[in-house]
Amino acid sequence: xxxxxxxxxxxxxxxxxxxxxxxxxxxxxxxxxxxxxxxxxxxxxxxxxxxxxxxxxxxxxxxxxxxxxxxxxxxxxxxxxxxxxxxxxxxxxxxxxxxxxxxxxxxxxxx
Amino acid sequence: xxxxxxxxxxxxxxxxxxxxxxxxxxxxxxxxxxxxxxxxxxxxxxxxxxxxxxxxxxxxxxxxxxxxxxxxxxxxxxxxxxxxxxxxxxxxxxxxxxxxxxxxxxxxxxxxxxx
Numbered sequence: 001x002x003x004x005x006x007x008x009x010x011x012x013x014x015x016x017x018x019x020x021x022x023x024x025x026x027x028x029x030x031x032x033x034x035x036x037x038x039x040x041x042x043x044x045x046x047x048x049x050x051x052x053x054x055x056x057x058x059x060x061x062x063x064x065x066x067x068x069x070x071x072x073x074x075x076x077x078x079x080x081x082x083x084x085x086x087x088x089x090x091x092x093x094x095x096x097x098x099x100x101x102x103x104x105x106x107x108x109x110x111x
Numbered sequence: 112x113x114x115x116x117x118x119x120x121x122x123x124x125x126x127x128x129x130x131x132x133x134x135x136x137x138x139x140x141x142x143x144x145x146x147x148x149x150x151x152x153x154x155x156x157x158x159x160x161x162x163x164x165x166x167x168x169x170x171x172x173x174x175x176x177x178x179x180x181x182x183x184x185x186x187x188x189x190x191x192x193x194x195x196x197x198x199x200x201x202x203x204x205x206x207x208x209x210x211x212x213x214x215x216x217x218x219x220x221x222x223x224x225x226x
Contacts (some may be wrong), residue, residue: 034214043115043202043217044146044154087154097142097167098156099215 003027004088006105012082014111018075022088025069030093033064035073037084038104044087047073051093078109113137115218117203123224124193132188132221134203143186144204144215145178147171154202160186193225 005023012018024033035047048055048062050071055062061074075082085104116135124130136143145157158168160178177189186205190197200222204215 038154041148041200041220043204043220046214046216049214097144097159098169099146099154100156101154103153 003031003090003100004102006086006088006102008103009106009108011108011110012075012078014080014109015077018078018082018107018109020073020075020086020088020105020107021070022073023070024088024090027068027090028092030095031090032093033062033068033071034089034091034099035060035062036087036089036099036101037082038087039081039084044099044101047086078107080109080111083107083109115203115205115216117201117218117221119221120219121222121224123226126195126225127192130190130193130223132190132201132203132223134186134188134218135184136186136203136205137207137216138184140205140207140216142166142206142208142213142215143178143180144206145188146202146204146217147199148202148220149196149199157188190223193223195225198223198225 032049034049036044038044048060050062064071085106087104118133143160146154148154156169158172159166175191179187200220202217202220204217206213206215
């Protein structure tokens with residue numbers, strides 16, 4: 001079962017920052033936080049991952065709280081093409097290779 | 112940018128028939144995966160494959176399923192005798208590294224329809 005909790009949906013205005021929350025209160029020290037998204041039945045797309053430090057790449061930023069019990073994915077300037085289901089996943093560094101997808105959160109970017 | 116490719120994009124088959132779904136992972140990746148997503152449901156892990164062996168499989172991946180890397184580029188999923196409940200999107204993924212520090216890159220999927 002997924003170890004994360006996300007709101008079922010969120011709306012965002014085009015051009016604004018989208019802040020997507022995730023709770024992972026039972027995360028252990030070896031578990032990374034991953035974010036993927038799925039645009040309308042396409043294959044899931046990797047976005048970013050982190051262990052405890054904040055991370056940034058060309059797609060997004062990942063902010064992990066100091067206690068690591070929650071994180072926020074930030075899309076700095078949301079576009080219509082960012083409308084998708086976003087999945088927050090935790091996975092053990094030395095454990096199972098599989099990604100366990102929950103229901104995710106549907107982000108709708110509105111014009 | 113390198114990407115995972117899958118063929119066919121849509122496969123229609125009759126119940127009881129064998130199907131082979133094909134994937135070409137990213138060329139320098141070493142770890143390969145199959146997932147499936149029944150319409151309206153979650154993405155589910157099926158199997159992982161490394162060094163020509165299955166490294167992990169789920170309860171879904173029973174004796175009707177098999178995987179193979181027949182050459183240096185292809186990675187296949189075979190379903191021996193399809194059932195109606197096998198109808199789903201099947202996604203192949205690959206990763207350059209294992210487990211926690213390795214992101215997985217997914218293909219566009221094959222939609223399997225069993226009639």
